[in-house]
Amino acid sequence: MAQSVPPGDIATQPGTKIVFNAPYDDKHTYHIKVTNSSARRIGWAFKTTNMKRLGVDPAAGVLDPKENALIAVSCDAFAYGQEDTNNDRITIEWTNTPDGAAKQFRREWFQGDGMVLRKNVVDMAQSVPPGDIATQPGTKIVFNAPYDDKHTYHIKVTNSSARRIGWAFKTTNMKRLGVDPAAGVLDPKENALIAVSCDAFAYGQEDTNNDRITIEWTNTPDGAAKQFRREWFQGDGMVRRKNLPIEYNP
Numbered sequence: 001m002a003q004s005v006p007p008g009d010i011a012t013q014p015g016t017k018i019v020f021n022a023p024y025d026d027k028h029t030y031h032i033k034v035t036n037s038s039a040r041r042i043g044w045a046f047k048t049t050n051m052k053r054l055g056v057d058p059a060a061g062v063l064d065p066k067e068n069a070l071i072a073v074s075c076d077a078f079a080y081g082q083e084d085t086n087n088d089r090i091t092i093e094w095t096n097t098p099d100g101a102a103k104q105f106r107r108e109w110f111q112g113d114g115m116v117l118r119k120n121v122v123d124m125a126q127s128v129p130p131g132d133i134a135t136q137p138g139t140k141i142v143f144n145a146p147y148d149d150k151h152t153y154h155i156k157v158t159n160s161s162a163r164r165i166g167w168a169f170k171t172t173n174m175k176r177l178g179v180d181p182a183a184g185v186l187d188p189k190e191n192a193l194i195a196v197s198c199d200a201f202a203y204g205q206e207d208t209n210n211d212r213i214t215i216e217w218t219n220t221p222d223g224a225a226k227q228f229r230r231e232w233f234q235g236d237g238m239v240r241r242k243n244l245p246i247e248y249n250p
Contacts (some may be wrong), residue, residue, distance in 0.1 A: 007094055024080045028074065029072050029075075031070055034068060035066070036068070037066070041097045042094045043109045044063060045094075050088050053078055054074070057074070062097065092118070093116050095115065113241060117237070130238055132161060133215070136158075148200050152196070154196070156194070158190070159190055163220075167183065170213065177196065178198075179194060179213060185227065212243050213243075216233065
């Protein structure tokens with residue numbers, strides 16, 4: 001696992017929320033200013049919980065230290081009072097760009113190992129960076145031929161940090177690869193045994209180059225019960241990520 005420098009702060013104006021004013025029978029556009037307050041170049045990207053109603057332009061980019069960007073946030077016409085708006089929000093994620101990288105946004109910066117910071121344009125809470133985890137195996141998972149039946153491989157995940165973490169797995173191929181359990185909570189120094197499965201497939205006839213599983217983890221909120229909650233990964237704060245490529249041994 002590669003160590004990474006935590007991304008620094010950004011500033012948004014407005015700082016805590018975006019307000020759209022009635023009536024809502026036409027499209028509204030609101031501009032927000034994003035400033036990189038840190039000492040390193042960052043890549044940034046916006047997400048929205050309602051792609052049908054909310055838009056962001058540009059949706060991603062790169063900012064040098066102290067540089068800023070003006071972002072247009074739009075809200076399409078909708079039937080106010082008849083549609084659920086309680087969960088509407090946009091989220092900006094940012095991460096340090098790799099040393100020597102060109103000033104051109106790359107989605108893979110957010111998919112590799114390292115730290116990603118996140119801010120909801122609703123409110124912002126300060127957070128402590130998550131510590132390290134350890135996986136056994138540490139760098140990849142190997143499945144051995146033949147592939148005419150299901151294979152299951154076990155990996156061990158240990159919380160090496162001093163804080164309780166929530167963790168969750170993702171896979172690039174949900175049809176072929178499975179993870180059980182797919183998410184959970186670990187106290188400091190606690191570990192979990194995870195079953196990674198590979199369903200039968202036609203080796204050599206299907207593309208396996210991008211197969212991998214990714215574990216993401218974040219500190220749990222102070223006082224939270226030891227029960228996994230997906231919203232820990234959707235709020236403000238830091239999420240760390242580690243990729244485990246899948247290798248198929250013929």
